[in-house]
Amino acid sequence: MRAPARLIAAASLAFVLAAGACGHPAPDAGAALLQDAPAVRLERLNSLDVRVADVAWTLALANADLCPVNRPRAGWTLQSASQYGAELRPLAEARYGLSGDLPGVLAAPPESPAATAGLAAGDLIVAVNGLPLAEGAAPAEESYDGLQANAAVLDAALARGPAVLTVRRAGVEREVTVRPVSACAYPAQVEVTGSFRSRTDGRHIFISDGMANLAQNEDELAFVLAHELAHAVLEHRTQPDVTGVRGGLNWALSMRRGLSLSAEADADRLGLFLVARAGFDPVRAVEFLTRYEAADGGAGSVQINAGGIYESAAGRRRALQPVLEDIAARQAAGRALIP
Numbered sequence: 160m161r162a163p164a165r166l167i168a169a170a171s172l173a174f175v176l177a178a179g180a181c182g183h184p185a186p187d188a189g190a191a192l193l194q195d196a197p198a199v200r201l202e203r204l205n206s207l208d209v210r211v212a213d214v215a216w217t218l219a220l221a222n223a224d225l226c227p228v229n230r231p232r233a234g235w236t237l238q239s240a241s242q243y244g245a246e247l248r249p250l251a252e253a254r255y256g257l258s259g260d261l262p263g264v265l266a267a268p269p270e271s272p273a274a275t276a277g278l279a280a281g282d283l284i285v286a287v288n289g290l291p292l293a294e295g296a297a298p299a300e301e302s303y304d305g306l307q308a309n310a311a312v313l314d315a316a317l318a319r320g321p322a323v324l325t326v327r328r329a330g331v332e333r334e335v336t337v338r339p340v341s342a343c344a345y346p347a348q349v350e351v352t353g354s355f356r357s358r359t360d361g362r363h364i365f366i367s368d369g370m371a372n373l374a375q376n377e378d379e380l381a382f383v384l385a386h387e388l389a390h391a392v393l394e395h396r397t398q399p400d401v402t403g404v405r406g407g408l409n410w411a412l413s414m415r416r417g418l419s420l421s422a423e424a425d426a427d428r429l430g431l432f433l434v435a436r437a438g439f440d441p442v443r444a445v446e447f448l449t450r451y452e453a454a455d456g457g458a459g460s461v462q463i464n465a466g467g468i469y470e471s472a473a474g475r476r477r478a479l480q481p482v483l484e485d486i487a488a489r490q491a492a493g494r495a496l497i498p
């Protein structure tokens with residue numbers, strides 16, 4: 160189900176879409192985190208992971224009806240010992256009971272199927288429907304391959320319905336039944352890039368540590384993640400010409416394509432709806448963009464992307480206003496938040 164939770168971006172450049180990378184690199188954004196002592200860094204990374212997992216799950220669940228691709232999900236974020244390099248791996252093993260490639264629960268958002276089943280951070284999944292997952296041999300270098308293979312086994316099981324997991328907690332094994340629910344099929348991941356950046360490859364949403372830290376509350380974090388979710392929902396990755404109409408995979412959004420002048424404007428607009436539909440406050444996006452502009456050295460959230468129409472960050476903020484008013488009017492009138 161998921162690719163690396165802590166992927167360093169280099170290998171992923173090939174996947175970055177022209178319209179999906181929404182920030183300037185700012186080399187010192189993650190520097191503080193990278194300079195932390197290993198144990199502190201692990202804690203801070205994992206608390207970011209949990210924050211992002213919670214907000215992203217809420218967005219994915221609330222907006223399932225708008226997503227062209229849904230699948231049965233447990234809502235968890237998984238990790239493994241083997242994904243860590245030599246410095247952090249022993250700490251992660253001790254702190255989270257990780258072992259080899261076995262998936263450990265890093266985050267189980269409140270009321271997600273994982274949480275409802277009783278799973279919590281620190282649980283290690285050792286088998287599914289009675290079949291052991293592969294623990295693998297600890298790789299010398301950090302590797303996500305084994306975790307991804309196990310995650311695919313879990314996804315396949317969940318696709319068939321409720322799954323019985325054998326879970327190890329504090330050395331004791333027990334069985335739990337996870338009953339997945341349909342949600343947008345784009346999990347979010349934190350990547351340590353030392354920059355302010357978020358992006359999507361059409362299958363995953365990535366947010367950098369710097370960007371996640373810049374968001375001062377869940378509403379702001381929701382705006383960043385929802386903007387990327389909107390790119391994925393609008394299938395910008397698969398559209399060579401985002402201003403064109405590519406037919407309606409999705410009734411609500413195909414119309415938007417015909418009206419589009421800019422993939423970024425569309426992602427901002429739809430993103431605000433996704434935020435509001437998930438119960439977050441879309442108005443906070445304005446504050447976030449103001450802070451983002453300042454943090455990004457003033458060059459700002461002006462478009463670095465192909466087809467951007469904004470002359471300035473202020474222009475981007477201005478463009479949000481009619482959307483926010485539309486959303487507020489719909490909410491006041493009790494009308495559906497259909498973008």
Ligand SMILES: [Zn+2]
Pocket residue numbers: 178179180181386390423426
């Ligand atoms: Zn964007």
